[in-house]
Amino acid sequence: MRAALAGIALLLAAAPARADDACDHTISVTGRAASSRAPDFAEVTISVETKAPNPAAALDAASKAVAGVVALGRDLGVPEADIGTSAVVLEAATRTIxxxxxxxxxxADGYRAANAVTIRLADMSRLGDLLRRALDAGANRIxxxxxxxxxxxxxDAELQVAAAKDARARAAELAEAVGTKLGRLCSLSGSDSAAPPPMPMAAQARLKAPAPGRRVPIAAGTIESRSAVSASFAIAQ
Known part of the structure; x- marks a missing residue:
């Protein structure tokens, strides 16, 4: 849709100038549109942090627990493409005395290791189960x-169309208010606003075990998307 708007703007710019160009007198407006939608998927990064006297033991412990989280994702029917390692960290640990x-x-106080996996879950009704069962698999961080x-x-494309219609309606109202009529479109450009990427709800949170068998309560809410276009219309003589 953005390409279509750019194409219109290019054609307008390429139009030959005339002495009686209708775009000498214009009404310029900004059209806006917004939508609120339920999300299509949840994306959660679950990790395991461990500590051991030597680096191999620390990394092995973290990796073993994360393998359990990966297996849990598969058990919930998550496709392989929606399960991926997002970070592996191994560092010397220290303590202050x-x-x-x-x-x-x-x-020096041994070694600290962390292994994180990101799971994209289309069936968000199972997100609470995923987080609860991740505890049993050995996870200790979200x-x-x-x-x-x-x-x-x-x-974004749908909102651009809606914003363009809003711009036309606004311009027509202004033209009527001043006792004239709206002419042809002279310029049109779209903003870079779009539906946002996955937005984080929480970060660096420690998992707290709920009562046995209870799901972790999660509220997905809605995703707000906005778009705007700037348009200029000729005033009919």
């Missing part, structure tokens, strides 16, 4: 939860 003389220093639309470009 205070000496009897009051000085503070850091000491890095982010987000919601998104499958076809944000389509949403």
């Amino acid at each position: 205070t000496r009897p003389n009051g000085t503070v220093e850091s000491q 890095d982010s939860i987000g919601f998104g639309l499958n076809e944000p470009e389509k949403v």
Whole structure:
């Protein structure tokens, strides 16, 4: 749709100028449109953070638990393409100690490892089950939860059309208010606004175990999308 708007603007710019050009006197407006939609999918990043005396033990423990989360996603029917590793971290751990003389220093304290997997879930009614069962698989962090639309470009295209119609209606109202008539379209350009990408609800959150068998309550809400176009119309003589 943005390409279509750009094409119209290009044709208008290429039109030969005339002494009595109808676009010498114009009405310029901004048309707007918005929509509120339920999300099509949930995207959650679940990770496991472990600590051990040596790097291999720390990484192995984290990887084993994350393997359980991956298996859980498959068990819930999530396609392979919607399950992916998002981060693997291994670093030396330290701790701060205070000496009897009051000085503070850091000491080596083994190794810390983290392994994270991102799962995109189309059936959001199962998101609470996924988070609850991830605890049993060994997860101890939720890095982010987000919601998104499958076809944000389509949403943007629809809003661009609606915004263009709104611009025409606004211009017609203004023309009528000043006792004249609206002429042809002189210019049209669209904004870069679009349906947003998956938006995070929470980050770096520690999982807290609910009562046995209880799902983690999640409210998806709606996704707000907006668009705007600028248009200029000739005033009919």
